[in-house]
Amino acid sequence: xxxxxxxxxxxxxxxxxxxxxxxxxxxxxxxxxxxxxxxxxxxxxxxxxxxxxxxxxxxxxxxxxxxxxxxxxxxxxxxxxxxxxxxxxxxxxxxxxxxxxxxxxxxxxxxxxxxxxxxxxxxxxxxxxxxxxxxxxxxxxxxxxxxxxxxxxxxxxxxxxxxxxxxxxxxxxxxxxxxxxxxxxxxxxxxxxxxxxxxxxxxxxxxxxxxxxxxxxxxxxxxxxxxxxxxxxxxxxxxxxxxxxxxxxxxxxxxxxxxxxxxxxxxxxxxxxxxxxxxxxxxxxxx
Amino acid sequence: xxxxxxxxxxxxxxxxxxxxxxxxxxxxxxxxxxxxxxxxxxxxxxxxxxxxxxxxxxxxxxxxxxxxxxxxxxxxxxxxxxxxxxxxxxxxxxxxxxxxxxxxxxxxxxxxxxxxxxxxxxxxxxxxxxxxxxxxxxxxxxxxxxxxxxxxxxxxxxxxxxxxxxxxxxxxxxxxxxxxxxxxxxxxxxxxxxxxxxxxxxxxxxxxxxxxxxxxxxxxxxxxxxxxxxxxxxxxxxxxxxxxxxxxxxxxxxxxxxxxxxxxxxxxx
Ligand SMILES: Nc1ncnc2c1ncn2[C@@H]1O[C@H](COP(=O)(O)OP(=O)(O)OP(=O)(O)O)[C@@H](O)[C@H]1O
Ligand SMILES: [Mg+2]
Numbered sequence: 001x002x003x004x005x006x007x008x009x010x011x012x013x014x015x016x017x018x019x020x021x022x023x024x025x026x027x028x029x030x031x032x033x034x035x036x037x038x039x040x041x042x043x044x045x046x047x048x049x050x051x052x053x054x055x056x057x058x059x060x061x062x063x064x065x066x067x068x069x070x071x072x073x074x075x076x077x078x079x080x081x082x083x084x085x086x087x088x089x090x091x092x093x094x095x096x097x098x099x100x101x102x103x104x105x106x107x108x109x110x111x112x113x114x115x116x117x118x119x120x121x122x123x124x125x126x127x128x129x130x131x132x133x134x135x136x137x138x139x140x141x142x143x144x145x146x147x148x149x150x151x152x153x154x155x156x157x158x159x160x161x162x163x164x165x166x167x168x169x170x171x172x173x174x175x176x177x178x179x180x181x182x183x184x185x186x187x188x189x190x191x192x193x194x195x196x197x198x199x200x201x202x203x204x205x206x207x208x209x210x211x212x213x214x215x216x217x218x219x220x221x222x223x224x225x226x227x228x229x230x231x232x233x234x235x236x237x238x239x240x241x242x243x244x245x246x247x248x249x250x251x252x253x254x255x256x257x258x259x260x261x262x263x264x265x266x267x268x269x270x271x272x273x274x275x276x277x278x279x280x281x282x283x284x285x286x287x
Numbered sequence: 288x289x290x291x292x293x294x295x296x297x298x299x300x301x302x303x304x305x306x307x308x309x310x311x312x313x314x315x316x317x318x319x320x321x322x323x324x325x326x327x328x329x330x331x332x333x334x335x336x337x338x339x340x341x342x343x344x345x346x347x348x349x350x351x352x353x354x355x356x357x358x359x360x361x362x363x364x365x366x367x368x369x370x371x372x373x374x375x376x377x378x379x380x381x382x383x384x385x386x387x388x389x390x391x392x393x394x395x396x397x398x399x400x401x402x403x404x405x406x407x408x409x410x411x412x413x414x415x416x417x418x419x420x421x422x423x424x425x426x427x428x429x430x431x432x433x434x435x436x437x438x439x440x441x442x443x444x445x446x447x448x449x450x451x452x453x454x455x456x457x458x459x460x461x462x463x464x465x466x467x468x469x470x471x472x473x474x475x476x477x478x479x480x481x482x483x484x485x486x487x488x489x490x491x492x493x494x495x496x497x498x499x500x501x502x503x504x505x506x507x508x509x510x511x512x513x514x515x516x517x518x519x520x521x522x523x524x525x526x527x528x529x530x531x532x533x534x535x536x537x538x539x540x541x542x543x544x545x546x547x548x549x550x551x552x553x554x555x556x
Contacts, residue, residue, distance in 0.1 A: 018298055057466050080472060088470040095460070096467035098492040108489065112472030143496065157471065 001069065002030035003197055004086065004165055009053055009063035011046075023049040024060075025221045031165060036191065036198040038208040038229070041218030042243035047201045048091065050218065051167050054199070055079075055086040084113050087163030091170050093154035094147065102128070102145075102153050103138040109161040127159040130193075131186040148179035152186065159190055166190065167199040172207060184211055205247045209233065209268035217244065233268050249273035296356070296414045302347035303531070304416040309425025311532040315539045316413045322543050323406045329394075331549035332401055338542055339405050348415045356411035357404055364403045372396035419451045428526055441517020449505070457498060464493050 011024040023046045031037050041047050052058040053065055056072050056079040065072040067082055090096070099105035106124045115123070125135060131152040137145075142153050155171065168187070172180045184207065191198055202208055208215060208229070215232040217225040219242040225232055232239070236246045236254065246254075246268075253265045253273060263280045267273040299305075304312070326335050343353055377391025417425075427444035434440050465473075468489045475486050 052466065055470060057469060080474065083470055083472055088467075090463065090467045090470070093467065095493055095497060096464060096471070096489075098489045098496075108468075109471035112474070161471070 002066075003033040003035075003068065004054060005030040005064075005066045006050075006053060007064040007066065009050070009060045009065070011049055011053070011058060011060050013049075015061075023221050024053075026063075027218070027221070027223055028063075029216050029223060029226065031197050031199060033164070034191075034195050034197055035214065036200065036212045038212035038215040039199060039201045039218065040203070040205070040208060040215060040244060041224075042220075043203075045218040046221040047218055048169055049221075051088065051169060051199065051201060054165065054167055055083045055088050057088070084109070084161050085163055086165045087158040087161055087167065089155055089158050089166070089168040089171055091173065092151075093158075093171075094150035096157070097142045097150060097154055100141055101138065102133075102140050102142050105142055105153065106157045106160050109157055113161060123160045123162070124156075127156040128153075130159055130190050131156045132182045148175050148182075151175065151179070152183065155183070155186070162194060163196060164194075165197045165199065167201075169201045170203065171200070172202065172204065180207070187211070205233075205245050206269070209247045209250075217242070229268055230266055234266070253277075296352075296411070297418045298348060298352070298415050299418075300347055300416065302345060302416065304342070304346035304412060306531060307416075307535055308526055308528050308532045309417050309421040310429055310526060311528065311535055312413050312417055313422070313425050313429060315535060316410060318539050318543060319409050320406060322546050323402050323409070325550065326398075326402055326546055327550045328552070330552060331546045332398055334542075334545060334549050335405055336401065339409055342409060342412055346412045346416050348412060352415065353408045353411055356415075357407045360403075360407060364400055367403070368396040368400040370396075371399055420448060423447045423451055424522070424526065439517075441520065445517065453501065456501075457494070460497055461490070461494055464490050 006027060006029050009024050009027045010022075013019070013021040013023055027046075027050060029037075029050075039047050039050065049058065053060055056065065056076075059073060067086070072079060072082060097105050099108065103124055106127060107120055110120050110123050124138070128135065128137060133149065133152060133156070137149075137153070142150055145153065151171070155168075158166070166187075171187075172183055175183060187198060187200075188211075190196065198212075200208065200212055212229060214227065215225070215229055216223060217232065217239070224242055225235065225238065233246050233250055236250070239246060249270050249272070250265060250268055253263050253267055253276065256263050257265055261280065264276055267276045307315075323335065326332055343350060372388055372392045372395075373386055375389060375392035375395045377389035379387050379389055380393070381388045413422075423444060426447075427440060430438070430440045430444075465475075473486060473489060475483065477483075478486070
């Protein structure tokens with residue numbers, strides 16, 4: 001059984017006004033425990049709207065959100081306790097920082113959960129370490145950190161709640177390559193340690209290919225494709241037709257193939273492409 | 288939720304009323320208000336209702352929306368009307384202890400009711416058919432003569448339009464921050480008053496931080512484009528009075544005169 005499942009979600013912004021916008025149409029998707037799912041789609045396709053349904057920030061006009069077999073909106077008073085299990089990291093999460101020290105800000109979520117001081121300290125240190133910052137940051141003023149450091153502090157604030165499902169909306173937007181690597185290492189580290197499921201919203205096909213097992217493609221508010229990474233990126237034409245892209249390394253291989261070289265095109269990360277090219281070169285050397 | 292507040296009530300459209308110059312609409316609204324206050328007789332009251340109906344049709348705003356604008360103040364209107372019913376002297380129709388209802392009182396109360404509703408409904412039309420930006424720039428031009436008195440009209444209107452421009456942005460930001468803190472378990476509507484106030488710090492502080500950041504960025508951007516105050520600035524879309532506007536003014540003045548005439552015709556009340 002899926003850990004969390006969205007069933008036939010419909011959502012409309014400002015219904016009944018001139019600004020009415022049907023943002024989601026009959027969207028269904030499921031996330032299993034420990035799975036990592038990528039959510040991609042053109043700008044305005046409804047990704048951010050969709051992830052707000054996972055933890056009950058938006059109430060669907062019709063359809064169900066089922067977490068561990070329970071309908072979220074059957075008992076609206078319990079949604080708050082479910083939010084602690086489904087961590088949501090918004091686009092530009094550094095905007096949510098408000099305390100004067102990094103430690104206090106990370107403590108905000110766990111304190112809302114009612115966690116005791118001792119465990120709190122442990123959690124703060126652990127999540128700070130997880131995002132690759134050391135304990136010297138604890139007493140620092142978050143507003144004096146660099147953008148990338150602030151981002152990691154904000155994410156640590158969500159990790160400290162130890163969510164079973166972690167949802168991130170374009171966490172790497174605006175970070176330099178190094179910051180991006182550090183961020184994804186942190187996420188991998190958290191997954192390995194906690195076994196949490198991760199939903200990653202991203203515009204970067206490289207990040208998606210690198211990090212997730214399964215991809216859900218949204219197009220104008222409905223699910224266009226849903227499947228393993230390989231089967232999604234194999235449909236390059238369909239992706240391009242809905243305004244998306246395929247990873248650069250896949251493009252290189254497709255280009256070579258079009259020129260008549262017999263390379264396999266099922267490589268989505270740089271490492272896979274490298275291996276395939278080396279294999280091809282070795283075979284080509286042989287007479 | 289907050290977004291609905293900040294768009295104002297503006298309903299985009301292309302009706303006759305939408306296309307009038309904001310200056311015309313501001314002045315005509317003022318004229319209409321005076322007209323409502325001058326309405327005294329039964330005949331001019333009926334005329335006023337007819338006018339309101341014409342204006343609603345010209346604005347192509349659903350009547351439902353116009354009455355939604357009136358609804359919040361209906362209790363106030365009713366109380367005012369009731370007080371009038373009991374306090375105005377005239378032929379006594381009914382009395383009990385110190386309470387008495389007179390024919391004049393009944394008429395005054397009723398007139399007041401209709402006039403106030405018409406007033407609010409009429410004024411709501413301008414907000415339904417004019418965007419806040421258009422209103423601001425109309426106001427600027429109307430106040431332009433005050434520049435002679437060294438009143439900083441352009442600066443004030445620049446401030447006003449920046450405020451209007453950033454209201455929706457800040458409202459969106461507010462929504463986002465509220466959601467982010469809710470996702471971390473924030474609760475806003477429970478507990479003691481002190482706790483409720485405390486619950487808002489995690490929202491207000493980031494909002495201020497971002498407002499300040501935006502203000503500094505905007506100041507830099509404005510200075511980089513050599514802004515030096517209102518002296519000699521022209522507009523991208525200068526307001527222009529058209530034939531439509533003159534026609535509207537003539538119509539309103541005629542209607543105003545009709546009200547005065549209807550007031551003076553001898554009637555039962
Ligand atoms: N608060 C809102 N009110 C009205 N419409 C909205 C609101 N938020 C989003 N929308 C609209 O809903 C649609 C989906 O928006 P959403 O933010 O979910 O897109 P997205 O896939 O996250 O895009 P991006 O990749 O740019 O972040 C868009 O057309 C957007 O204009
Ligand atoms: Mg988005």
